[in-house]
Amino acid sequence: MIHVVATKPWSRDEVLTQLASLRQHQQQGRRSPHKRLLVLLALGRLAAEGTSTLAWSATADKLADVIRDFGPPSSTSRTQSAAYPFTRLRSDEIWTLDHEVPNDNVRPLTEHEVVGRLIPELEEALKDPDIAGAAARQLVEAEFPPTIAPDVLTAVGLDPDLVLGAPGTAIPPRRRRGSWPAAILTAWDRQCAFCGFDGQLGAATVGVEAAHVRWFGFGGPDELDNGVALCSLHHKLFDHGVLGLGDDLRIIVSAGFTSRTSTGQTVYDLHHRPLRMRPGTPRPAAAHIAWHIDQVFKRPALTG
Incomplete structure (x- = not known):
């Protein structure tokens, strides 16, 4: 259930550390950007409307589109692809739904008109533009090369120039060979x-x-x-x-x-x-x- 209560916002380091630890299926180089794309959509909503609230009925198609366009090839149906992060992001303790529904199950999401959002302390921290920009940059750079990152940010409603110019993340990246x-x-x-x-x-x-x-x-x-x-x-x-x-x-x-x-x-x-x-x-x-x-x-x- 969604319960909005007064909580202490997380620090910048707490936000970046928590987002860097999202559970992702990346064994043997397989890509699974679904959860990060959902968080980016929530960040886009927060930047535009001041809230990270996303109703399944209004979000399913958009989430399915960005997963299709920027995720790996998949035979999974559009709505099933969207239901995966919408329900499973709860396990990372940064996302909450206003109804208890089983993971990956599309029908209850529709029947109960389920609404999801980032937990209050994370949402409050992300109202700071500097923290939000660093978080979005970390999320997109963890999944996509520089050729694709601006397109992803545009698709989720974020300004690539603002995000990719944000301060560096607190998580050290793997070092590239300069030559x-x-x-x-x-x-x-x-x-x-x-x-x-x-x-x-x-x-x-x-x-x-x-x-x-x-x-x-x-x-x-x-x-x-x-x-x-x-x-x-x-x-x-x-x-x-x-x-x-x-x-x-x-x-x-x-x-x-x-x-x-x-x-x-x-x-x-x-x-x-x-x-x-x-x-x-x-x-x-x-x-x-x-x-x-x-x-x-x-x-x-x-x-x-």
Whole structure:
């Protein structure tokens, strides 16, 4: 049951520590962003309305949409995917429902018109914009690479410029290898492995980036066999799951991707195109490609 009582707000460190400890199923690199996406939706509601209250009837579709768009491929129904975090976030002791309902069960959520919200002491702390910004940043960076994080924040009703400019989190991140991006660009001749774009401004490469195949935040190493050079557009499409790699190192395009313009439809032309590889460049490892197909790529691929 929801009981709103006067409580002492948590400190910034308490908020970040509690949110960092959300129970997530990430064994063997599997992604499960459902709970964090729900908390981000609650933060978006809090920023807009001054309350984290989310009614199941008004939230189920939106939560299902962000899970579909930013979560791994899944055969689970939309409403079932949304019911999982809406009910199970209670076990993390930061979320409460106004009716006692079983975990993962959609029907009682609808029948009882269930409403959920963050617990009062957490909600009160998150009314501080600095704490809320740091919390949102920690949540989104724990699940998504920099190419995707702004899109996630926009989708849940938060301002990416404000959040991603927030103070650093209290939880130290895994350290990246600073030389890895330059090594990837060199190995791929400073051109996009998908389309060949090779922009330069003076001696500086512009619009071409080092992309992890298996995301860094999910065990992806900073090694040459876990990266390709991609233009900014194709890097984003790769991390969104629009583009992927087949076992034969040919590009595959998600059948879920659509475009109405001739410019956007050039993405279709990438389907089955081989990677542009410099002789001697290490091939992306099969294990990393398999992770991306399983956890990121929006199956099925185009046919033909």
